[in-house]
Amino acid sequence: MASVTTTIASIDTAELASRLRLGVTRLARKLRQQAEPGITPSLLSALSTIERVGPLTIGDLCAVEQVQPPTMTRLVASLVETGLVERSVDPDDRRVAWVRVTPSGARSLAQTRKRKEAYLAKRLRRLEPDRLAVLEEAAAILDELVEGES
Amino acid sequence: MASVTTTIASIDTAELASRLRLGVTRLARKLRQQAEPGITPSLLSALSTIERVGPLTIGDLCAVEQVQPPTMTRLVASLVETGLVERSVDPDDRRVAWVRVTPSGARSLAQTRKRKEAYLAKRLRRLEPDRLAVLEEAAAILDELVEGES
DNA sequence: CATTATAGTTCGCAAAGCTAATTAGTGTCA
């Protein structure tokens, strides 16, 4: 166990928002640059959501991925074309399309996962345990930040 | 003062890398959607770096913003065109271009800063002080993560 | 002087995002 002690009295949310935005934007950019040829970060993010959440509709995917329908239509089309994902029409409501990962998609996800996070993990390994612990908590908070309502 | 206590014994950097990547990517996407009309997140990020770091060259800007030269050339051209930034040729080495914020650019930055971070700040304000403190530290760590070598 | 190295630019391409308009299928209710 480790203790991380911080002054909380004077946290300026506007200032924090500014710094957090810059940090997040830059890291996202850096991560984008690590994309493997063939699968881009957006495709990857969609694919891993499809795997994690299980069969879901295009609309569900849009909500989770925080993207507008036309964007997701294109991402899914690309994933289907490369055989990583399978589409099927809902028999009860033929407007709805369900999407699920194919065995090939699951394999591809598993295979590439290590490599995909290599860049980040490599840098994380250089951090002191205290700081890793901070990021660990921060990751969860970031998720909440985005999840809570749109 | 507040204490944030965390288990550090078993932090799996690969797992953390995965979660952090997802969280960061999604938040970055969400932030992009909050762009004000007229100034995009990339332009904004470049502009605020130019203000923060002071006069600097295109190459310096590329390094800080983690972007390739062609991209920065275009961003700067756009900022110059809208009068937010000023370019000047280095008299000692005429290959080099120095870039600085104009008064108009500084005004624009100041004016819009509040609004630009409103989305994030609004959400941050809902967090408990403990969690704010975590993000505060995380922001600094994220910066280091990207800064340390390319 | 010729060569090599460096700072930026231009060009052409691809990915990812959007809005607006369209298509296809459901539901409602007079």
Add this chain to the structure above:
DNA sequence: TGACACTAATTAGCTTTGCGAACTATAATG
């Protein structure tokens, strides 16, 4: 039943951002 409204997804067209390759202009070096 038949017209109308609603919903899920798609298509079309546009913008921004990013890249690599090739180029220009300038400096440095042998």
